[in-house]
Each structure stands twice: as C-alpha cells, then as structure tokens.
Amino acid sequence: xxxxxxxxxxxKTPEPRLPMSTIELEAKGIVKRYGPLVANDHVDLSVLxxxxxxxxGENGAGKSTLxxxxxGMQAPDAGRIVLRGTAMHYRSALDAIGAGMGMVHQAFxxxxxxxxxxxxxxxxxxxxxxxxxxxxxxxxxxxxxERYSLRVDPNAVVAQLSVGVRQRVEILKALYRDAxxxxxxxxxxxxxxxxxxxxxxxxxxxxxxxxxxxxxxHKLHEVMAITDRVTVLRDGKVVDRMxxxxxxxxxxxxxxxxxxxxxxxxxxxxxxxxxxxxxxxxTVATDGGKPVVDHVDLSLRAGEIVGIAGVAxxxxxxxxxxxxxxxxxxxxxxxxxxxxxxSLDVERHRSAGLAYIPEDRATTGTALAxxxxxxxxxxxxxxxxxxNGSLLDAGAVTAxxxxxxxxxxxxxxxxxxxxxxxxxxxxxxxxxxxxxSHAAPLLIAEQPTxxxxxxxxxxxxxxxxxxxDRGSAxxxxxxxxxxxxxxxxxxxxxFDGRIxxxxxxAEADEETLGLLMAGRVGEAKLTDGTEAx
Amino acid sequence: xxxxxxxxxxxPRIPAVPLAIGIxxxxxxxxxxxxxxxxxxxxxxxxIGALAPSNWPNTLNxxxxxxxxxxxxxxxxxxxxxxxxxxxxxxxxxxxxxxAALYLPLPGPLLxxxxxxxxxxxxxxxxxxxxxxxxxFGIPMLISTLLLSYPAIGVASYxxxxxxxxMATGLAQTRMIPDAARxxxxxxxxxxxxxxxxxxxxxxxxxxxxxxGGYELRMRGQNAKFAxxxxxxxxxQQVKVxxxxxxxxxxxxxxxVLGSLYRYxxxxxxxPGYTWSGLMAALLAGGAxxxxxxxxxxxxxxxxxxxxxxxxxxxxxxxxxILQSVIILFLAIRHGVGxxxx
Numbered sequence: 001x002x003x004x005x006x007x008x009x010x011x012k013t014p015e016p017r018l019p020m021s022t023i024e025l026e027a028k029g030i031v032k033r034y035g036p037l038v039a040n041d042h043v044d045l046s047v048l049x050x051x052x053x054x055x056x057g058e059n060g061a062g063k064s065t066l067x068x069x070x071x072g073m074q075a076p077d078a079g080r081i082v083l084r085g086t087a088m089h090y091r092s093a094l095d096a097i098g099a100g101m102g103m104v105h106q107a108f109x110x111x112x113x114x115x116x117x118x119x120x121x122x123x124x125x126x127x128x129x130x131x132x133x134x135x136x137x138x139x140x141x142x143x144x145x146e147r148y149s150l151r152v153d154p155n156a157v158v159a160q161l162s163v164g165v166r167q168r169v170e171i172l173k174a175l176y177r178d179a180x181x182x183x184x185x186x187x188x189x190x191x192x193x194x195x196x197x198x199x200x201x202x203x204x205x206x207x208x209x210x211x212x213x214x215x216x217x218h219k220l221h222e223v224m225a226i227t228d229r230v231t232v233l234r235d236g237k238v239v240d241r242m243x244x245x246x247x248x249x250x251x252x253x254x255x256x257x258x259x260x261x262x263x264x265x266x267x268x269x270x271x272x273x274x275x276x277x278x279x280x281x282x283t284v285a286t287d288g289g290k291p292v293v294d295h296v297d298l299s300l301r302a303g304e305i306v307g308i309a310g311v312a313x314x315x316x317x318x319x320x321x322x323x324x325x326x327x328x329x330x331x332x333x334x335x336x337x338x339x340x341x342x343s344l345d346v347e348r349h350r351s352a353g354l355a356y357i358p359e360d361r362a363t364t365g366t367a368l369a370x371x372x373x374x375x376x377x378x379x380x381x382x383x384x385x386x387x388n389g390s391l392l393d394a395g396a397v398t399a400x401x402x403x404x405x406x407x408x409x410x411x412x413x414x415x416x417x418x419x420x421x422x423x424x425x426x427x428x429x430x431x432x433x434x435x436x437s438h439a440a441p442l443l444i445a446e447q448p449t450x451x452x453x454x455x456x457x458x459x460x461x462x463x464x465x466x467x468x469d470r471g472s473a474x475x476x477x478x479x480x481x482x483x484x485x486x487x488x489x490x491x492x493x494x495f496d497g498r499i500x501x502x503x504x505x506a507e508a509d510e511e512t513l514g515l516l517m518a519g520r521v522g523e524a525k526l527t528d529g530t531e532a533x
Numbered sequence: 534x535x536x537x538x539x540x541x542x543x544x545p546r547i548p549a550v551p552l553a554i555g556i557x558x559x560x561x562x563x564x565x566x567x568x569x570x571x572x573x574x575x576x577x578x579x580x581i582g583a584l585a586p587s588n589w590p591n592t593l594n595x596x597x598x599x600x601x602x603x604x605x606x607x608x609x610x611x612x613x614x615x616x617x618x619x620x621x622x623x624x625x626x627x628x629x630x631x632x633a634a635l636y637l638p639l640p641g642p643l644l645x646x647x648x649x650x651x652x653x654x655x656x657x658x659x660x661x662x663x664x665x666x667x668x669x670f671g672i673p674m675l676i677s678t679l680l681l682s683y684p685a686i687g688v689a690s691y692x693x694x695x696x697x698x699x700m701a702t703g704l705a706q707t708r709m710i711p712d713a714a715r716x717x718x719x720x721x722x723x724x725x726x727x728x729x730x731x732x733x734x735x736x737x738x739x740x741x742x743x744x745x746g747g748y749e750l751r752m753r754g755q756n757a758k759f760a761x762x763x764x765x766x767x768x769x770q771q772v773k774v775x776x777x778x779x780x781x782x783x784x785x786x787x788x789x790v791l792g793s794l795y796r797y798x799x800x801x802x803x804x805p806g807y808t809w810s811g812l813m814a815a816l817l818a819g820g821a822x823x824x825x826x827x828x829x830x831x832x833x834x835x836x837x838x839x840x841x842x843x844x845x846x847x848x849x850x851x852x853x854x855i856l857q858s859v860i861i862l863f864l865a866i867r868h869g870v871g872x873x874x875x
Binding site: 324326345346347350351356358363364365366367368369370374377378379381382387389390391392394 | 743744745746747748749751752755756758759760761762763764765766767768
C-alpha cells in the first residue's frame, strides 16, 4: 500500500511541480459498505487547490461511491471529509453545494424545456419585488459565461443545444453557485474530439482562477493531457498516487488493473463473406420534424466489423432500434440472413440471427431487480437446455448463469443476486456474456464499452474481434473514436440522420472522423476510397 | 449519523406486515372503545367467526371468489399490467354461465362443464379486448379495463331486467337454473367451486415459478423494455395474460351462479366487492401469486369474521373494513419509504 506522500510533503518541503500548494479537499479513511461489498475501504484522497486531479479505476473500484460521498449524496460509514481545513458533515448534496462543491454528472440534470439561464439560476433566482428578475438573471449568466469563455447563449432553450453545450450549462450551474471544487464525472463520454478540446480549455480557465477539478475518467490519454495528479482506486482501495508528468499511461494501467494492458487490438485483416444484414432506404420519422433516420442504406457482411461513428444524438439510437425491431420504421426495408424482418418484433429479428448489445444496459439490457440467473436466461428461456419450450429447468438456468459468470469474469456473489447491485462494467459483462453466448450470425453492439473500465474494454474488444473471426457480422456503434479505429474494418459516419461518409479503416483517422462527425464534409480530406454521401 | 439513518430506514421494513396489522388492530380497537363497545369481545368474535372449525366453511366460501378475484388482479400485475375490469368480467362470466345452464341441451356434468367453459371464454375474450385495444391502438389498459366494465354491467342488467327476466318474480333476475347444472356440494355452503379454485391457484403459482411463460411475465413486470428487447413478444403476451385473467373472473362468476345463487341476479355478484378486495390483496403482494393468495385469504377471514362479530355483538361489520383499510395504508407507507431509500 502506498502512503499518502503528497499530503505529508506539503507540510514540510513543497513539491517541486506545485509550489505553494495548499490542500483544498481531503478525504480521510472513507469507508462505505453495501451489504458484504466494501465499495470504499479506508480511502484517503488529498486534492490541492487549483489542480486537476484525476480519479481513475476500473468499474467497481469505488470511484462513483467516493464522488457521491464527497458531493454529499451519500454518507460514509466511517471517515471524514475536510474542505479547506474544515471537517464537513453533509446531510445532503445541498450542504455540499453550499460549502462550495459542484458536480457535473455523466447524465445531465437539466430541464430541457427551459432556457439556459433558467436552468442555471434555478433555486437561487435573483428577485425584484418578489418576482424573478429575468434580465438580471440572464445578465449574470452571460457575465459568468464570458468570464470563463463558456460560449453559451443564456436565452437558448436547452432542448435545442448540442451535448457539448449542455455540458457547459451544467458547468455554469456549478459556477453560479460558486463551486470551488468541481467534480466532472466522465465528462468527455459524449463529446466529439473538438468539443473535448473545448472542455479542456474551459478546465484550464477554471484552474487559472484557483478552482479545483476532480476528473473522473477511464480515458488515459485525457488524464495524460489535462491532469496534474492521479489517484488510482482498485477494489475500493487507493493503490497509487502519481504526479501525471512523472508517470506514463502504462504505469497508470498497471496500477488500475494490476497488470499491463494491451491498448491496441490485435486482429487479422477481415475476410468478408456473404451479406448478413441489409437495410435499404430505412427511415424513422418524427412528429412533424425531419426524419431522425433519413433513407439509410447499409449492408454488412459475415466476418467484418463495421463501425458507425457519430456524436450521440445523430440518429444512431433510432437506426439501431429500427434494425433490431425495437421500433417500427416509417419506411424502408431490413433483412437479416436473407429474411425480411421489417416491422416485425424483436423475437423475429432474433430468430433470424440477431444478437444485440444495447446502448443502455440498465434500462434495456437488463432487469435490475431480477437475479443474474434470470437476466442471463433471457433469450434462452424457450429452448433446450433451459427449457423444453414450456417448462423451465431451474437447474439448467442456474448452470447456464454460472457458466457465463465464470467465463466472462462477472464479479457477483451469487447468481441469485439482483444485477442492480453490480458496477457498470460488471453489468455490461452480464449483457455481453448473454448476447455473445447466442453465437448468432449478426451482432449489433451499441456503445459496448461506455463507462466501462480498461480491463473490461480490452476483454470486450477481444470478444468482438473473436466474433468477427468466427464469421459473425458485427455492427459496432460507438461515440468513442478510439474504439471505432481500433476495431472497425469499415467506418460509416452518421450525421443528422444520414450516413454522411463511408471510409475503409485504413483511411479513417481521428481528425477526419472528427470533422465528418461534426458534419464538416468539405474540410475533411477525403481520398478516392472514401464516399461522401 | 449514517448508521442511524440506515437503521431508521430499515426498522419498519422487516416486520412491516405484522406492524401494519398491529396498528390496524390498535386503531380499530380505539374506535370500538370510543363508541362504547368492547374491543376485546369484538376481536374475539372476529377470530371465532373466521377461524373456529365450525365456521371454516363460511370463511372458505367467502374466500373462493375473493381469492379468485385476487388472482384476476395478480396475474397481469405480475407483468406490470393492471386489470381494473374485474367487475365487468365477473358479471359476464356469471350471466353467460346462467344462460348456458338454462339453454344448453346437455346432460348433468357436461352441462356444468360447458357452462363454466362458456363463462371463462366469454370473460377471457372481453378482458383481452382491452389488451388488444392497447397493443393495436394504444388505449391504456388501465383506463379501458375499467371503462369496459360499465357497458358489461349495464347490458347484463338490461338483459336480466327485460328479455331474460324470470316472470314469476318481480326482480331483475333469471329463472333458477336446473338442478343438473348446480355445482355438487361438499359440506354446508361449500361446493366443488372450492376445488376448482384450489386447482386454479396452484396452476397460477406453478405457471409463475416453473414455466417459460411465467418467467417471461415476471421479466416483463421487472422491466418491460428488457423483456421486449430480449425477444418476449409483448403484444401477444399481453392479450394472452388478459385472456387468462378474464377467464379466472369468468370462472368466479360461474362458481357463484352455479354454486350459490343458482340464477343470475342483477347486482348480486358485485355487492360484496370481491373485485376491489382482490385487487388490494394483489397489490399488497406486488402481484406475487402466493403472497396474493395469502392476502386474499386473510381478507376473506377478516370479512367473514366481521359478519360473525356483527351477529354476536352490537358492533357493525364496517369495523373490519376499517381494519382492512388501515392495514393497507400502513403497508403503503412502507412501500413509499422503501422506494425512497433505495
């Protein structure tokens, strides 16, 4: 176990990289138990004023628990929080906010039908004669945005804003309450590379103003790019503390996983076979508006991985819903293995050969209150060995669950426990285990590693490549460019409901894809092998 | 601080049912006391009325329709669906059973079987109409099941008031059904309806625990989106489950008409309020069949005990309704607390 060297160092000799540093926030001996699981096991964290401090760890390492304790959403079973030298006892997040904490959650907490300023001042509205002073409120929000170069129109309605701008609204909300310490939970998960760079500029502005950033992430290159120090958690314990400038991505991975991880995926060239999935002029309309999926043509062959890149919200979700039978398309045709399944239910898609890892493991991919055994049985319940078609064999259900839990390394005490208790990565493993064990000719994997730790990412990537090599057609939808670049044999870029371009993997790079994802076809250097639609 | 808050949120959880029953008994007792009665005597009479061996037939006779209507509500509830149309389905079952018994030219046992079968099919079809409306046209079943009850009750009332009316009496009721169509009795008021209901209850529990359909229904109740994504055919499942639910209501109607009333009488099936007591019992158990059956039995005991108490003491039967309501309210508090802290 590594001792807290930095905290002690600041008492005696100042650290060379961060002179004059004072401790802004400290967590001492934080313990949090959920039943038999110890989510935080005597965690010590020490964050210096004005630094960007990364908190890293695999899923289930205890990052989210620690953040929710620091933000007052949960009370620790033991240990204390010291903010600017004062011991804090939060009764709720409101106490923490009052003390100068701010948090931008992974899923934004905004009123979509209200304007930016309304969202920002909510709960702390400037008033005049007892009424909300709208002009003053908008003025204050504009001034705040100006000060930190957060480009936002205070009068815009949130629903019309892009994800990147919404995130700025969240940051403004925290700053309006004068957050001195800002927790960013997986802030780049939904951003394009360009938006991500914009966020990093904002972070630099904030730290220049002596504000402190706690940066929770899985992405190593971002940690290397923007943070000053790193605290690594594993199994609820702090395993390492590092100064970013003095460490490397490989060392951080070793600390997180206890082993060196191969970041690139080994794969042989694709050997595409017959067409497995075909979509023609597939269209999903919205009420009154323009189609969210606009005449998409798509064909996917056995033995290849096709990646769909795009910023979230450009029709990928609806396209996949239409391809899998979760949604009835408004036009066009879908066929799987030569069977036309347009407008049929999911069961018909599945029996034609579909396996599907959905985008949202908690609301679609699993039933959180149901046991792991029940969750893993879904899709297998009506055929041997789990049943004879009408009667379930309870023993076979248990055996099936235990086999998958073991093979995919799901960390769960027993197959009878509800999966709602699992961490994000383990829950994702439940979904991946179930879908891959179908050994179906078509696998649609939607954001298969979102919010999943490095170890699990490596594992899932390996499994996807193995599926391809087995002769399966894999359609990979990801907002994560590195994932698309590492896995896909062909890349389709989706923008505004259409397939904007198709690139062979060899010609796809982060910059070209980033420009295409932003819809800027003209600026992307497209070669002859690339088709712009 | 945290340990205390954990303890507070856990305290009412484990003993919730006994606690709610205890509080209900306490409040009921205070009410009796305030009105000048003797609570001890009241509760003694309820207990004797419900549980004394000589009163078992009465309690069981009350429990047959109540547990039946509990299953009517519990089966869809297991899959997250609500059937509020028990009244209409019950009435259709009763009326169809009476008509089949009166007009089908069949010999004894066959006539009984045919009457029951017709009642179940008619009620099942009527209930699945609501399911079809939701899957095909998006009419929420919560509303349509309830609203479809009124035309069923109204039309049945008209039929027995005019075309099918027994001219020998001045009441809105059908003629008495022939002896051959009456359910054989077991002892006292008990008839083979009890056995039929036990078989149905066992079948529902077995379906829930051991069959593919039961698994798919439970998964739908846990997360309908997950079930649909996993390949459960939600639309046909909804229609089938509602058919089964309605068919059980039809069976209850048939048992009442063929086993106790021997005719269809306007209003007679609805006055005891089996549908709503059953719905409450099902809600208490969250749709879990075995728990719902137990809750239904408990309510049945409470209600027959109430009749006994009213006979033996001056305390009105409404006390047992108060008990039932208070118990449910306190259990509902428990559910609210549980949801907040989790």
